[in-house]
Amino acid sequence: MxxxxxxxxxxxxxxxxxxxxxxxxxxxxxxxxxxxxxxxxxxxxxxxxxxxxxxxxxxxxxxxxxxxxxxxxxxxxxxxxxxxxxxxxxxxxxxxxxxxxxxxxxxxxxxxxxxxxxxxxxxxIGDTSIPLTDQINKYNKWKQLDNNITDINNKIKKSTQLNKKQELARKRYVLEQRKIKIEGEL
Known part of the structure; x- marks a missing residue:
């Protein structure tokens, strides 16, 4: 158990x-x-x-x-x-x-x-000093960013044009930085 x-x-x-x-x-x-x-x-x-x-x-x-x-x-x-x-x-x-x-x-x-x-x-989540509803809101934002990054990775794999891949990679980088920031707050 x-x-x-x-x-x-x-x-x-x-x-x-x-x-x-x-x-x-x-x-x-x-x-x-x-x-x-x-x-x-x-x-x-x-x-x-x-x-x-x-x-x-x-x-x-x-x-x-x-x-x-x-x-x-x-x-x-x-x-x-x-x-x-x-x-x-x-x-x-x-x-x-x-x-x-x-x-x-x-x-x-x-x-x-x-x-x-x-x-x-x-x-x-280890921090108990922040209210749980706030932590869940941050968790949901983190999860949404994670899903968006996965979607971008799939688009990069499917794309054949180099300039589109680079544009998507830049978007992915921005989302990854936001995700890292939220992970630090959880």
Whole structure:
């Protein structure tokens, strides 16, 4: 398990797949409700986030649409652990996921802090002094720049004219410099 959970928070129940209207239920092996992180179970305060559910999903091929279907049926904050090594969490209607090599740490004095720190760990953000929404905005800008650089690289490969390649390379350089600046701020 990529998360150490206190014994008082462990639930460990299988959730029947028929509770969700999956398009292809045979592609999902098992859904298990692992734990409930709340004021009562882990002895922290709750502000906006009353509880965080930890749900394990076993599927042969990772598909974010399966996670979104589960999240539509369960209104709480959820940390999904997919195939024991991928962490998924939704924040402001945006899903973030990452293959986790080490363990996630459950840090914070409230359930809000714990949720925010889970999202930071998934995004690879270490600085907790900046509000998470600001960091996510910077992350989204960084991701957009990364996608634009990839698009430019593909255009350079397809282009046959040297002057077009040079023009695209100059645009790529400017975007790479912006990306490096944002990486320093994350």
């Amino acid at each position: 990529i998360l150490d959970i206190p014994k008082s928070a462990i639930i460990n129940r299988i959730i029947p797949k028929d509770r969700f209207n999956f398009k292809n239920p045979t592609s999902i092996e098992r859904i298990r409700w692992i734990a409930k992180l709340s004021q009562i179970t882990i002895n922290v305060i709750s502000n906006n986030v009353n509880e965080i559910e930890v749900i394990s999903v076993d599927i042969p091929d990772f598909d974010i649409s399966v996670i979104k279907e589960i999240k539509d049926k369960i209104p709480q904050e959820i940390l999904f652990i997919v195939n024991e090594d991928i962490a998924v969490m939704e924040y402001n209607k945006q899903f973030f996921y990452k293959k986790i090599d080490s363990k996630l740490s459950m840090t914070g004095i409230s359930t809000d802090d714990i949720r925010d720190n889970f999202v930071r760990q998934i995004l690879g």
